[in-house]
Amino acid sequence: METVVDLDAMLFEGLCRMGDTTLVLGHRVSEWCGHAPVLEEDIALANMALDLIGQTQLWLGLAGEVEGKGRDADMLAFRRDAWEFRNLLLVERPNGDFGQTLMRQFLFDAWHQPMLKALEGSNDPRIAEIAAKAGREVAYHLERSADLVIRLGDGTAESHKRMQTALDRLWPYTGEMMTSDATDRALSEAGVMAAPDTIRPQWEAVVGEVLGEATLKAPEGAYMHKGGKQGTHSEHLGHMLATMQWLQRAYPDAKW
Amino acid sequence: MVSVAQVWDWLDEVPDPEIPVISVTDLGIVRDVTVEGETVVVTVTPTYSGCPATSVINFEIEKALRDKGVAEVRLERQLDPPWTTDWLKPEAREKLRAYGIAPPIDGTRAEGVVEGRIKRLTGAALTVPCPRCGSEDTQKVSQFGSTPCKAAYQCRSCLEPFDYFKCI
Numbered sequence: 001m002e003t004v005v006d007l008d009a010m011l012f013e014g015l016c017r018m019g020d021t022t023l024v025l026g027h028r029v030s031e032w033c034g035h036a037p038v039l040e041e042d043i044a045l046a047n048m049a050l051d052l053i054g055q056t057q058l059w060l061g062l063a064g065e066v067e068g069k070g071r072d073a074d075m076l077a078f079r080r081d082a083w084e085f086r087n088l089l090l091v092e093r094p095n096g097d098f099g100q101t102l103m104r105q106f107l108f109d110a111w112h113q114p115m116l117k118a119l120e121g122s123n124d125p126r127i128a129e130i131a132a133k134a135g136r137e138v139a140y141h142l143e144r145s146a147d148l149v150i151r152l153g154d155g156t157a158e159s160h161k162r163m164q165t166a167l168d169r170l171w172p173y174t175g176e177m178m179t180s181d182a183t184d185r186a187l188s189e190a191g192v193m194a195a196p197d198t199i200r201p202q203w204e205a206v207v208g209e210v211l212g213e214a215t216l217k218a219p220e221g222a223y224m225h226k227g228g229k230q231g232t233h234s235e236h237l238g239h240m241l242a243t244m245q246w247l248q249r250a251y252p253d254a255k256w
Numbered sequence: 257m258v259s260v261a262q263v264w265d266w267l268d269e270v271p272d273p274e275i276p277v278i279s280v281t282d283l284g285i286v287r288d289v290t291v292e293g294e295t296v297v298v299t300v301t302p303t304y305s306g307c308p309a310t311s312v313i314n315f316e317i318e319k320a321l322r323d324k325g326v327a328e329v330r331l332e333r334q335l336d337p338p339w340t341t342d343w344l345k346p347e348a349r350e351k352l353r354a355y356g357i358a359p360p361i362d363g364t365r366a367e368g369v370v371e372g373r374i375k376r377l378t379g380a381a382l383t384v385p386c387p388r389c390g391s392e393d394t395q396k397v398s399q400f401g402s403t404p405c406k407a408a409y410q411c412r413s414c415l416e417p418f419d420y421f422k423c424i
């Protein structure tokens with residue numbers, strides 16, 4: 001019996017890692033709404049944020065179900081504190097300029113797509129069906145972010161400089177995506193979720209090819225930050241949650 | 257008691273809230289209809305996971321059936337198999353084109369950056385004909401248009417911008 005209980009607790013963790021990551025990135029991307037450099041990009045960013053928030057509802061909805069304490073996706077999103085969030089550090093990085101937002105998106109999409117492909121093979125049908133649904137949406141995210149990284153990296157001197165700066169700043173946050181801890185390994189051994197380190201070869205292939213075409217160079221031997229998946233976050237997450245959660249905190253259980 | 261066929265007929269008249277020229281059955285999102293005693297159960301699959309129209313669609317379906325005198329309606333969500341534009345009815349594609357939206361081209365859904373690049377390099381990139389003048393000289397303006405399910409295009413012949421209902 002005890003192992004079953006443990007697996008559910010770990011599954012809750014694993015699902016929060018997916019759902020919190022899409023939630024935090026979805027919120028970050030939505031911060032561009034009304035501020036993007038051109039109308040088409042504004043609309044594209046808002047639509048991607050919408051996809052990510054929709055996927056969050058599925059992941060966190062399932063997390064609440066697995067946890068079995070009556071918390072739904074909204075409760076998990078709006079009524080937890082920063083240290084309870086399990087998102088990757090990369091996605092809580094502030095938007096910076098448009099180039100930094102795009103580079104963050106590309107580095108994430110290049111991980112997100114193969115990760116969802118792997119999760120389609122989960123022996124838990126609830127996970128496999130969410131991954132299959134989300135995967136089709138994310139394939140478009142990756143096409144778009146890769147195209148734009150190439151266009152801006154291999155663009156003007158100014159756009160190239162900004163994209164290289166973005167890459168240098170964000171690179172140290174990519175390692176965490178492909179590092180497996182005890183929870184990841186246990187879930188992978190049980191066949192319910194994929195171990196993040198198995199995604200590395202696919203991520204490196206896509207990132208290497210796109211950066212090459214974009215004439216950008218990944219920093220070598222960079223220190224890699226980690227801790228987001230275990231709840232150790234940068235100060236940026238708290239500020240973001242203060243904005244995102246204020247209404248539900250000020251008026252708990254508000255309905256409209 | 258109401259028949260399953262009757263319910264399908266009624267659903268044929270429930271418009272998609274964002275593209276009102278097509279119905280929810282044209283869109284292929286109604287996966288199943290069953291009648292359990294006094295309760296009509298409609299199984300709906302979402303188009304995109306974050307589509308804001310999903311809750312409106314559920315509301316419209318329930319309202320339409322209640323207007324027809326059905327007392328008990330239950331809506332169920334089905335994720336698997338995920339919705340695909342392949343399920344759009346052939347007549348719906350014509351309705352989309354007449355409305356100014358280029359219908360999806362089957363078998364062209366995004367599969368990731370590597371596959372997409374192979375298609376471009378081998379010249380198999382997507383050609384989306386203009387829904388207004390029919391020209392194939394069109395260009396993609398943005399991967400996402402007015403909704404997640406559409407991309408923004410422009411025709412280089414008649415210069416009109418248009419939405420393309422992407423294949424998914």
